[in-house]
Amino acid sequence: MKIAKLEIFDTLSESEKELDTSKKIRIYLCGVTVYDEAHIGHARTIIVFDVLRKFLESKENMVEFIQNFTDVDDKIIDRAQKEGATAYDISVRYIEEYFRDFDALNVKRATRYPKATEHIKDMIALIDSLVQKKIAYVSKNGVYFAVSRFSDYGKLSKKKIDDLISGSRVDVDETKNDPLDFALWKFSEESPLWDSPWGKGRPGWHIECSAMSIKYLGENFEIHGGGRDLIFPHHENEIAQSESFTSKPFAKIWMHVGMVTINGEKMSKSLGNIRTVKYVLQKYGPNIIRLFCLSGHYSKPIDYSEDLLKENIVKWRQVETCYYELLLAEGKNQSNPIGETVLQCSTEFDSALSNDFNTSLALTAFFKLVKEINRLAADELLSKSIAEKAFPELERMISVLGLAIPKITSDEINSINQLIKKRESLRQQKKYQEADNIREQISKMGIELIDHKNRTAWMKKEKIQSDIS
RNA sequence: GGUGAGGUGGCAGAGCGGUCAUGCGUGGGCCUGCAGAGCCUAUACAAGGGGGUUCGACUCCCUCCCUCACCUCCA
Numbered sequence: 001m002k003i004a005k006l007e008i009f010d011t012l013s014e015s016e017k018e019l020d021t022s023k024k025i026r027i028y029l030c031g032v033t034v035y036d037e038a039h040i041g042h043a044r045t046i047i048v049f050d051v052l053r054k055f056l057e058s059k060e061n062m063v064e065f066i067q068n069f070t071d072v073d074d075k076i077i078d079r080a081q082k083e084g085a086t087a088y089d090i091s092v093r094y095i096e097e098y099f100r101d102f103d104a105l106n107v108k109r110a111t112r113y114p115k116a117t118e119h120i121k122d123m124i125a126l127i128d129s130l131v132q133k134k135i136a137y138v139s140k141n142g143v144y145f146a147v148s149r150f151s152d153y154g155k156l157s158k159k160k161i162d163d164l165i166s167g168s169r170v171d172v173d174e175t176k177n178d179p180l181d182f183a184l185w186k187f188s189e190e191s192p193l194w195d196s197p198w199g200k201g202r203p204g205w206h207i208e209c210s211a212m213s214i215k216y217l218g219e220n221f222e223i224h225g226g227g228r229d230l231i232f233p234h235h236e237n238e239i240a241q242s243e244s245f246t247s248k249p250f251a252k253i254w255m256h257v258g259m260v261t262i263n264g265e266k267m268s269k270s271l272g273n274i275r276t277v278k279y280v281l282q283k284y285g286p287n288i289i290r291l292f293c294l295s296g297h298y299s300k301p302i303d304y305s306e307d308l309l310k311e312n313i314v315k316w317r318q319v320e321t322c323y324y325e326l327l328l329a330e331g332k333n334q335s336n337p338i339g340e341t342v343l344q345c346s347t348e349f350d351s352a353l354s355n356d357f358n359t360s361l362a363l364t365a366f367f368k369l370v371k372e373i374n375r376l377a378a379d380e381l382l383s384k385s386i387a388e389k390a391f392p393e394l395e396r397m398i399s400v401l402g403l404a405i406p407k408i409t410s411d412e413i414n415s416i417n418q419l420i421k422k423r424e425s426l427r428q429q430k431k432y433q434e435a436d437n438i439r440e441q442i443s444k445m446g447i448e449l450i451d452h453k454n455r456t457a458w459m460k461k462e463k464i465q466s467d468i469s
Numbered sequence: 470g471g472u473g474a475g476g477u478g479g480c481a482g483a484g485c486g487g488u489c490a491u492g493c494g495u496g497g498g499c500c501u502g503c504a505g506a507g508c509c510u511a512u513a514c515a516a517g518g519g520g521g522u523u524c525g526a527c528u529c530c531c532u533c534c535c536u537c538a539c540c541u542c543c544a
Contacts, residue, residue, distance in 0.1 A: 014473095032544070045544040075542070154472095157539075163471045164540065205542085227544030228474085234543085258474085259538065268543060295492095296482065300475075301537065308481065311493050321506065352483090361483055364491050371492095371507095378500090378507030432502055439504085450506055457506090 003059045006354045008223065009299060011231060011254040012156050012239075016356055019222060019253065024062040026217040027053065028251070030209060030226035030234065031113070033070040034094035035079045038101050039274040040304055041260040041267045044293040045227045047402070048257050048359070050107045051294060054400045055353050066216045067110040068209060069095055071117050072192055072202050087192045091117075101277040105286045106402045114216065116208040120194045123203045123211045126245055127184045127196075135244045136184055138198050140175040143185040148178055150240040156254060157232035182206065182237055206237040213251075214242060224251030228258055228299075229266075258301040260293075267304060275304060283466045287319075287403050288312045294359040294401065306466070313467050315367065319398070321450065322370040323405050324459035325377035326387040326394065333383030338376060342393050345369035349397055366397045380452050406446070406460045416447055420456050423449075 007016040019025065029049050032042055049065075056063050071091035080087045095115075103109075116123075127143055130136035135149040147153050147161065154160055164180055183204035185196055193200045213221065219242075226235065235254065242250040259266045262273045280289055291312040296302045345365045352361035373390055376382050398405065423438040439449055442458070450457040 011473095030544075033542090039544090042544050073542090158472055159540070160471080225544095228538065229543055231473090232539055233541090257544070259544080261537075264537070266538070266543090270542075303481095305480095308493095311481070314493070317506090325506095358483075360481095361491090364483075367492070375507060427502075430502070436503075448505070451501070451504085452506090453500085459506095 329387035
């Protein structure tokens with residue numbers, strides 16, 4: 001079933017804009033510069049877009065999702081020099097690390113991950129066109145985009161050129177015609193470098209996204225996204241380059257994700273307050289991180305704290321319980337006390353996400369269903385037939401949110417069932433100590449028993465290091 | 470200084486011109502051999518300050534205060 005109407009707040013027009021879902025939805029997300037470990041700030045942006053994409057796909061939309069790797073950059077070169085490695089070595093290493101982290105976070109791989117270094121020709125072609133149009137000029141240190149030649153400059157970040165100049169902290173560079181002009185191509189004699197019609201060197205940062213998004217998604221695609229901190233100058237410059245090149249509006253919707261803060265301050269390497277994805281993954285696992293990252297509206301900042309992460313452990317346990325209660329439900333029950341709730345929660349879930357992608361409200365709907373199922377389960381009102389109604393919808397929400405229930409094998413199931421039987425008979429004989437020993441034994445397999453009045457259910461618990469219980 | 474986003478109960482966090490979600494936490498009770506899960510119930514002056522509009526504002530307008538982000542690289 002397709003979504004009736006999906007609206008996303010567009011930074012450029014400062015209003016909610018309807019996403020055209022009549023055909024393939026093209027999304028370009030500015031990815032990471034691969035010079036170091038990814039942190040939770042990166043993770044939030046990428047998880048938000050991952051859920052957006054999964055939501056769209058769950059609604060039968062075709063999505064083409066492109067996320068770049070910036071693999072040529074001053075930071076990469078610095079890092080390489082420090083380590084006596086090549087820039088290439090560094091970027092290859094951190095791309096590998098990237099996939100290790102984000103596969104573990106259950107992020108679906110993008111349609112493709114273009115790299116800057118593999119698109120030098122496309123960038124040169126774009127720059128060349130701008131030079132021909134006299135929108136870019138060749139100077140002593142490189143090729144620059146002349147901001148004065150693009151009258152809409154500042155439209156995305158709502159900045160006025162005069163304000164930018166007066167408040168500017170940019171180093172005065174006499175070789176530029178205007179302090180605001182930015183580099184499209186930087187001359188250099190040191191590796192990594194490529195030939196260009198203007199001289200050896202490497203591309204500026206912004207041009208890669210213009211070149212690659214246009215190449216893979218066309219000149220006017222649906223959504224261009226990234227962290228809020230990219231609005232200026234990165235996305236502003238992309239607009240200037242791209243629209244000067246194509247003479248068409250660039251992305252239809254600009255979607256920006258709020259920063260992850262820590263003690264109220266932006267998480268960033270330069271402030272030295274980052275928590276790497278690896279660190280948090282090890283302590284909390286992917287599901288807790290995802291619930292945390294989706295707990296507030298994507299456009300607002302979210303403050304990292306271990307207390308909040310821990311709060312999500314409780315919630316995650318409820319999801320696991322719910323999943324297994326449905327999985328193991330048995331027996332017949334004519335009445336269906338849950339059909340309405342399922343439909344209602346499902347509708348609320350979709351409408352929350354359709355209304356500027358409100359994951360916070362969507363989670364409320366999701367947990368409403370989870371709690372209702374758990375309540376029925378506790379009262380032994382779940383039956384196979386009810387489970388069959390609720391399960392697909394629950395699984396759909398779980399998969400849209402990108403959560404992953406720990407898998408269980410049929411061998412495990414068999415041995416668990418046997419142990420439960422044994423424990424049951426011991427309990428009937430009131431041999432509680434022995435029964436508890438078996439519960440302990442099962443618990444070591446990562447299984448928690450849930451005693452109901454007439455039968456014992458169980459669930460497989462994800463191992464979470466920071467879970468005190 | 471400029472631009473933008475915010476300030477909601479112990480914490481997190483939505484929506485909304487009128488009945489102020491929801492979750493976590495906390496108190497009491499129930500269920501259980503115990504534990505977990507679950508249930509019932511209670512809990513909070515909730516809205517940064519001050520004006521205004523309105524029959525009525527947390528929600529609209531003005532003003533002041535505060536926080537954060539961007540203006541250099543940044544998701």
